[in-house]
Amino acid sequence: MEKALFLYSSREGQTKKILHYIEEELKDFECEVMDLHLVDEIDFTHYDRVLIGASIRYGHLNKKLYQFIGKNLKQLQTHNVAFFCVNLTARKEDQGKDTPEGSAYIKTFLKKSPWQPALIGIFAGALYYPRYKWFDRVMIRFIMNMTGGETDTTKEVEYTNWNKVSLFTDKFRNL
Template sequence: MSKALFLYSSREGQTKKIFQYIDKHLADFECDVIDLHTVGDVDFSTYDKILVGASIRYGHLNKKLYQFIENNLKQLESTKVAFFCVNLTARKEDQGKDTPEGSAYIKTFLKKSPWKPELIGVFAGALYYPRYNWFDKMMIKFIMSMTGGETDTTKEVEYTNWEKVALFADKFKEL
């Protein structure tokens, strides 16, 4: 059985939820799912493939992702590794915001990161208004009002396109 390492950077849990979906989709893989923020040293040689996923908050990926890349660049470049980004802008599939070519966040990531993954995915996240603190709730509501999104702070809305996640999982399997 092939072995995969899933490293996630998530704020409210949607990135981890996407990993759990991919794990079920890759039935012929044994998958270890680890929080990128707490992972120590990783021996990449014990895995056939690595998948890194991170969410955007207020326009940025978590700094710990970049630190992880810096500390593990050599291993990332010598292993079958893919990356995906989760953000609310990707809900605009009709505008191509859910593609690496159309995602401003991926463009920024590729400029800032010395690592250039061979497979990149972009998935829409979820709005969990009731779970946010007051400040985050108001800021996200403001951003969503500017971008034509949901502004009812009593709602939780999942924008993730699970079919697209399944297609990405298939591509990851073929790496």
């Protein structure tokens, strides 16, 4: 049985939820899931595939992701490693915001990162207003108002396109 390592950087849990969905889809793999924020270095040779998922918050990926990339660059470049980004802008599939070419976040990531993943996915996240602290709720509502999104702070809305996640999983399986 092949082994896969899943690393995630998540604020509200949607990135981790997506990884668990992928894990369910990869029944032919033994999968290990780890919080990227708690990992410094890992020996990738123990795994046939590695998948890193990270979420955007206030327009940025967590700095721990870039630190991990810096410490593990050689392994990232020489092993079967894929990357996906979770953000609310990707809900605008009709505008191509859910593609590497149309995602401003991925363009920024590829400029800042010395690692250039061969396989990249972009998935819409979820809006969990009732779970946010007051400041985050106000800021995210402001951003959603500017971008034409949900502004009712009593709602939780999941924008993730699970069919798209399944298609990405098939590509990851064959990486």
